[in-house]
Amino acid sequence: MTDPTRSFGHELAAALRAGEVSSRELTQAHLENAERQNHALNAWLSIDAEEALRQADAADARIAVARVEGSEALAGLHPLLGLPVALKDLVSVAGGPCTAGSRILEGYRAPYDAHITERLRDAGAVLIGKTNMDEFAMGSSNEWSAFGQVSNPWDLDRVPGGSSGGSATAVAAFHSPFGIGTDTGGSIRQPAALTGTVGLKPTYGRVSRYGIVAFASSLDQIGPFARDSRDAAALLHAIAGRDERDATSSPVPVPDELLDIPAADDEAAAWLEGKRLGLPAEYFVKGMEPGVEERIRQAVDALEGAGATVEEVSLPHTDYGLATYYIVVPAEASANLARYDGVRYGHSVRLEGGDFIADYLATRGEGFGPEVKRRIMLGTYALSAGYYDAFYLKAQKVRTLIKRDFDEVFESGIDALVAPTSPSVAFKFGARIADPVAMYLSDACTLPANMAGIAGLSVPCGLSDGLPVGLQFIGAPWSELELLRFGRAYEAITVDADWRRLEPTQLSIADDAAGPTPSERAARLAAAVA
Ligand code: GLN
Numbered sequence: 001m002t003d004p005t006r007s008f009g010h011e012l013a014a015a016l017r018a019g020e021v022s023s024r025e026l027t028q029a030h031l032e033n034a035e036r037q038n039h040a041l042n043a044w045l046s047i048d049a050e051e052a053l054r055q056a057d058a059a060d061a062r063i064a065v066a067r068v069e070g071s072e073a074l075a076g077l078h079p080l081l082g083l084p085v086a087l088k089d090l091v092s093v094a095g096g097p098c099t100a101g102s103r104i105l106e107g108y109r110a111p112y113d114a115h116i117t118e119r120l121r122d123a124g125a126v127l128i129g130k131t132n133m134d135e136f137a138m139g140s141s142n143e144w145s146a147f148g149q150v151s152n153p154w155d156l157d158r159v160p161g162g163s164s165g166g167s168a169t170a171v172a173a174f175h176s177p178f179g180i181g182t183d184t185g186g187s188i189r190q191p192a193a194l195t196g197t198v199g200l201k202p203t204y205g206r207v208s209r210y211g212i213v214a215f216a217s218s219l220d221q222i223g224p225f226a227r228d229s230r231d232a233a234a235l236l237h238a239i240a241g242r243d244e245r246d247a248t249s250s251p252v253p254v255p256d257e258l259l260d261i262p263a264a265d266d267e268a269a270a271w272l273e274g275k276r277l278g279l280p281a282e283y284f285v286k287g288m289e290p291g292v293e294e295r296i297r298q299a300v301d302a303l304e305g306a307g308a309t310v311e312e313v314s315l316p317h318t319d320y321g322l323a324t325y326y327i328v329v330p331a332e333a334s335a336n337l338a339r340y341d342g343v344r345y346g347h348s349v350r351l352e353g354g355d356f357i358a359d360y361l362a363t364r365g366e367g368f369g370p371e372v373k374r375r376i377m378l379g380t381y382a383l384s385a386g387y388y389d390a391f392y393l394k395a396q397k398v399r400t401l402i403k404r405d406f407d408e409v410f411e412s413g414i415d416a417l418v419a420p421t422s423p424s425v426a427f428k429f430g431a432r433i434a435d436p437v438a439m440y441l442s443d444a445c446t447l448p449a450n451m452a453g454i455a456g457l458s459v460p461c462g463l464s465d466g467l468p469v470g471l472q473f474i475g476a477p478w479s480e481l482e483l484l485r486f487g488r489a490y491e492a493i494t495v496d497a498d499w500r501r502l503e504p505t506q507l508s509i510a511d512d513a514a515g516p517t518p519s520e521r522a523a524r525l526a527a528a529v530a
Pocket residue numbers: 137138139140162163182183184185186187188215329440443
């Protein structure tokens with residue numbers, strides 16, 4: 001087959017079964033892209049080519065056996081078998097590095113597989129490496145990684161979004177058809193929007209968090225990146241479901257229909273007939289870029305033109321989302337990060353003649369970056385005696401109000417909400433780094449779904465100023481299948497759009513291993529501003 005990196009996962013799965021390509025060949029092609037472009041993009045913190053090829057050979061052996069057994073055995077193979085997956089570097093892979101983008105976990109080796117790692121191994125997926133991210137998933141631009149910025153393949157001077165910026169970039173730049181991210185306030189959907197990929201935040205409890213580095217435990221969810229909705233559905237199918245080791249993971253059955261999302265455009269589009277979409281007025285936030293708003297309104301018109309009805313709805317507590325999120329999240333983060341004490345994990349400072357407390361302070365002082373320190377201070381403050389009721393408890397109550405807004409809309413018969421994912425396209429390095437509140441605003445349209453524990457999907461819906469825009473579908477708990485059908489339907493009705501045929505515009509510049517790294521680009525931009 002011609003370049004296998006340009007195919008969707010479902011196309012590669014078919015080609016593998018038809019014997020047109022081997023997992024080894026397609027894995028090698030993806031590894032070549034990843035290794036060649038990592039200088040310019042810095043999407044990967046580690047790539048394990050040898051192990052990936054070993055897994056690819058194992059997949060090829062499984063396919064060979066199934067082929068001998070007959071067509072039923074071939075059809076029974078998981079669609080992810082033999083296909084590369086990029087893991088955000090907070091997913092534990094036994095014996096491998098797991099930095100969570102932090103110095104404090106440098107040198108740490110994961111002692112066991114995360115639940116999703118086990119599930120991906122069962123499916124026969126090929127784990128090619130670990131991707132860059134904001135430190136402990138705190139950020140919206142990947143600029144808070146301790147291991148350097150990541151460049152957006154649509155414009156190498158711009159961020160890919162965050163915190164799962166590495167996985168989004170790896171999928172956008174054809175290093176892998178599949179990626180794993182985590183989304184606590186938008187960290188899958190926002191980078192998906194900024195890189196022109198598909199990203200899904202499942203319902204809280206859909207995917208086990210066992211073996212995932214914790215950030216804010218009552219909001220963190222693991223989810224897929226892909227280049228279309230069918231692939232995202234297949235990856236969700238592989239990782240979702242109850243796991244005894246995460247008490248918050250749910251026994252709600254994972255629908256097998258995730259593997260049967262219509263391939264035919266007519267069928268996918270016809271599904272829209274009679275569906276009711278809600279357009280939340282509050283999501284067209286102040287400061288939203290006009291070009292983004294235009295793309296979203298166009299997408300909404302297209303959905304309406306194809307048979308869905310679109311109604312204005314109101315989620316009146318949306319405005320409080322950001323403020324309550326930045327109480328709840330730092331509070332939980334400050335508790336989760338207490339474990340990095342220089343004794344149990346990774347980086348450790350031992351001072352000459354120092355006592356335990358001095359070593360502890362020095363380890364954390366050196367090991368954590370500025371955003372993590374800011375969150376620990378905010379969170380510790382919000383949880384301290386005398387402030388707990390005023391901040392944390394109050395925020396939890398407002399959180400209930402935010403959840404109720406969604407409940408009411410879905411109880412009224414709305415099938416899903418349709419909204420922007422990010423109020424802006426990808427921004428330049430440095431544009432928001434000195435202003436935490438500007439950075440936090442990146443997630444104004446995504447974090448309410450996390451606060452409510454419900455599902456959200458971002459799909460590409462065109463370009464503004466040559467940069468990708470993301471369209472978000474938000475659904476009731478356990479509605480991932482419906483959201484992905486909406487995503488698929490939108491893909492079907494825009495299949496002929498010119499922008500669908502465009503690849504990220506600066507991929508060829510990213511081939512240059514002698515050009516500037518993302519950090520050098522960021523430094524250059526900072527110097528030009530100063
Ligand atoms: N940008 C948000 C934050 O910094 C969301 C991060 C995330 O979803 N992990 O908290």
